[in-house]
Amino acid sequence: MKRTAENCMLISTVIATAVFSAAINIPGGIDDGTNKPNYLNQTSFLVFAISAGAAFISSSTAILIFLSILMSRYSEDDFYRSLPFKLIFGLLTLFISIACMMIAFASAFFITYNYGSWVVPNSIAVLVCLPLLLYIYLQYSLWSDIINSTFNCRSLFRPTKCMIYT
Template sequence: MKKTAESCMAVSTLITTGVFTAAFSIPGGINDSSGNPNYLQKPSFLTFAIADATAMISSSTSILIFLSILISRYAEDDFHKSIPLKLISVLVALFISIISIMVGFSSAFFIMYYHGSKWVPNFIFALAFIPIPLIAFLLFPLWSDIVYSTYFCRNFFRPSKHMLF
C-alpha cells in the first residue's frame, strides 16, 4: 500500500505541476492592450479553464490524501477502515484529474489549431480520450478489490472478540 501511494503521489505531483503551468500559459496568449486572453469569448476557452481548475483541485487533493496515507501510523484498525477509504477516494480523485487534463489538453489544442483544416483538431481531440478508458481499465481492479475487501469482507479480517481478554 505504501509503494502504491508513493507511485501515485508522483503521478499526482506531475499532473499538478503541469496544470499549474498551463493556467499561466494561456492558449492563444493575452491581448497586450486589454490584458484579457485573446480567445476569451470561445466556448473551448471556458472548457479549458474549467478543466484546468478541476485538474488542479483534484490532483492537489490526491497529493494531500496520498501524503496522509504515507504518514499514517499504520495501526491495525487503520487498515480496516481509514486507509482503504483514503485509497478509494484518492483513486477517484486521480481519475478525475486525468480526465480533466485530457479535456484541458483537447480544448487548448482546439483553441490553437481550429483555424486551418478542421479534421486535424477533431482527430487529436478523439485521440486524447484514449487514455481515459485505459486508465479506468487499469485502475478498476485495484479500486474494486479495495472496496470489496473494505466493505464486504470486513468480518473475515476483524476478530469478533479480543484476543487478550
C-alpha cells in the same frame, strides 16, 4: 498500499505542475492592449479554464490524500476503514485530475489548431478519451479489490469469536 500511494502522489504532483504551467501560459496568449486572453469569448477557452482549474484542484486534493496515507500511523484499525477509504478517494481524485487534464489539453489543442482543417482538432479531442479508458481498465482490479475488501469482507480479519481462551 504505501508504494501505491507514493507512485500516485508522484503522478498527482506531475499533473498539478503541468496544469499549473498550462493555466499560467494560456493558449492563444494575451492581447497587449487590453491584457485579456485573445480567445476569452470562445467556448473552448472556457472549457480550458474550467478543466485546468478542476485538474489542479483535484490533483492537489489527491496529493494531500496520498500524503495522509504515507503519514499514517499504520495501526491495525487504520487498515480496516481509514486507509482503504483514503486510497479509494485518492484514486478517484487522481482519475478526475487525469480526466480534467486531458480535457484541458484537448481544448487548448482545439484553441490553437482550429483554423483550417477541422479533422485534426476533432480527432485529437476524440483520442483524448483513450488514456482515460486505459486508466479505468488498468486500475479496475485494484479498485475492485479495495472495495471488496473494505465493504464485503468485514469479518475477514476481525473474527466474531474470541480465538484465545484463558
